[in-house]
Amino acid sequence: MGVIGKLFYYKKKGNLKRLKKWEGELNKCIRCGYCYELCPLFKSQNWESDTPRGKLMLIYGMISGEIEPNQQIVEKLFQCFYCKNCSDNCSAGVPVTDILTDARADLIEAGFDVEGTIVNINEDLCSVCGVCVPVCKYDALSIEKVGKDENKIVVDKIECRGCGLCVAACPSGAISQKEGCEVTLPELHKKVTDLLKENKDMKAIVFCCNWSLFPGMQLSESPTLVKTNYGLIVSMCSGRVAPELVLNAIEEGAWGVMVAGCPPEECDHDGNYKTRRRLVLLRNMLKELNIEPERIKLDWFSTKESAKLTKSIDDFVKKLEKLGPIKKMEESKKIGG
Amino acid sequence: MKIDIEKLKKIVGEKNLSDNLADLYVYGADASVHQALPTVIVKPKTIEDVQKIVRYANQNKIPVIARGAGSGTSGHTVPIDGGIILDMKRMNHIIEINPEDMLVRVEPGVVDDDLNRALKPLGLFYPPAPASSRIATIGGEIAANASGVRSVKYGATRDYVMAMKVVLANGKLVNLGSNTRVHSSGYQLERLIVGSEGTLGIVVEATMGIRPIPKYRCLAVANFDKLEDAGNAISDIISSGAEPSMLELMDKIGIIAVNKAMDLNLPEVAAIIMFEADGNVKKAVDFEIEKMKKICEKHNGTGIEMSYDLAERTRLFSGRKKLFASLSRYKEGIICTDLADDMGVPNSKIAVTAKKIHEIAERNNVIMAVYGHCGSGVIHTKIMLDPKKKSQWKDAEKVIEELYDYVHSIGGVTSAEHGIGLSKAPPWKKARSDILPVMRSIKKALDPNNILNPHKLHDAPDDWVGATNLRYKVG
């Protein structure tokens, strides 16, 4: 191999110097797989390589030289929403998400460029208004000068947590995330539609923030069980629940929509403040259309407060049953559409 | 190995098959020390899918390894010869809950905790629950005859298997067992599949017994300054005729580890035991708890706390539930390997075995915690060592040989609940040489081409360290 070839080889392979520091921690992972149950990505993808355990195995394989990083491996490693359900609950104490952040840094340095769960800016649609920049609590978005009078929005692929708040905030619809992880607007829309189609008795759609709790994360399906008259959708941050998702649910026949998020001071992304503002506006909008505003509910839940969540949903559904179905569909359609 | 990927894709659909390295590497490992690469992973959804895949594999003599959650501790699902990993997790429907006949009918990929979540609103439960119940699948539990904390009263998976649909190595589907509590109609073939570790057939549906959730559960914890005292208390509780619904031991190493990992603030005494009684009559539960408490006190148990409250019981038990992983935090530079993990000993031998384990560990430069569902005779250990040092693997080999020789000499078994797989095969084969030919004949009759999880159990290599790559970077 010539000098240039060697340089290329090293560049591509990288020396994974940040990751190598984690060897001791990776050895501490007993590979019990308890993290499977807690991982929203595993629930949506159903491949063990998408679980925290799977990702740690891949990283171990790379630093021990057993496997060479390739595009598919790197793609897997860049898929994480940083809900930290895994690291917070790992009794071997393995700091999974810190290791994944270092993996991103090392692999970008090694020349890999993948999408993962990171947001993508469509420059043709982006007006560089900058609304997204302060929305991101991780400073993953910035405005960069690219010409004399030309700016563009740049995404820091190491820092982006994939929460999707910027996607919901962008007025031009220029920010998107890869399909397949059940977090994009079209995917969430589809989930809402499917839930309402599958169960004609469904009264409410409930969007639950994945950070504050992980409801509905069970891995098995049980169609013969008692059917609920509400549908749970685990979104990422509650700030991700765009207004059109709520309106879409109402348009598709839901009697009401509830959003469950972290309490204001506990949100990792400050997304719940945005949700609160957004839902106030939506309620006003319903009022104008002569639809009862209480058909949209927002409530806060701390980690693992699932009993409180169940009660809050029950109360909401009872209220909706009293209100009955929405009558003014025609006008709400105008707004939703 | 030549596998017709396109043919398999046609069976399960493109997105339910993978032969890319990212997936192969992950599906080549489980919770054991072993690692190997399969050739392809397929995810069947229906019984017919499984039949077609197995039929194809049999015609072409390709290994097929059924995989649930891959939480096996001894390399059960590690594809030692490559081949097809049959990921059963897509077959995850609870098909029927039948309180009248007190049974459930499930697909094999249903997760144990999910089943219990579904049963709870009906006041029912599926008792065998291993500690790994949050991910372990019913298929994996059947194939390993899993048991758990409540097995001391409620028994192991084998006690709940009623009927089963199994795909044999030739792709044929057979119905085993019945929907009745007992049957005396020929060979109990459903029982043969229990503990078969994926080597005799693929479970594609299971009918399991269920029980009503008792009205009262009371959990108590007692501290001991001597490990032997705790061991003797356990043996006495069982032989006294008391009926614990849980009887667990945890030694000081385990206590320190969970305190470190989970900030639990448990008293760092030589050992604690946790005992539970359950039932529908509170006075009867009180009676059992009092009886066990007195036995603990007789063996110098102190600081006995007890509670009926669910939150408090969960708090008392949280350390035990996550003990295995916490052991990795016991000491810097030392990690917890899944070796010598679950022997079973006769009830009278708990204390001597616990003592012996610490003695063997110390003599061989490793650390071993002693804990487990000791009420049912299950003693868990783990070998804690520095995985980077080659010499430590030699130490581990010596420990395993010595320890199992001892366990077998006192009438114990190699594995009480996790199964044999790869890492426990050498000591087990040594102890059970009399039954190996019988097992091999059964295997040959059911799987003449040796495609179902080959080279495990009776056919596993005699050198567990060299059987596959180790998951750790040694040296």
Ligand SMILES: Cc1cc2nc3c(=O)[nH]c(=O)nc-3n(C[C@H](O)[C@H](O)[C@H](O)COP(=O)(O)OP(=O)(O)OC[C@H]3O[C@@H](n4cnc5c(N)ncnc54)[C@H](O)[C@@H]3O)c2cc1C
């Ligand atoms: C932290 C931890 C704690 C544990 N605690 C316990 C415990 O308390 N008690 C206990 O008994 N075990 C325990 N285990 C071991 C393990 O979880 C059990 O053996 C469990 O039953 C395995 O289930 P699985 O779905 O992960 O199976 P896998 O590991 O995927 O497979 C286990 C075996 O079953 C076979 N198999 C899987 N599905 C099928 C099928 N459909 N048909 C035929 N064969 C199949 C596989 O080929 C393999 O041989 C523990 C493991 C860990 C990591």
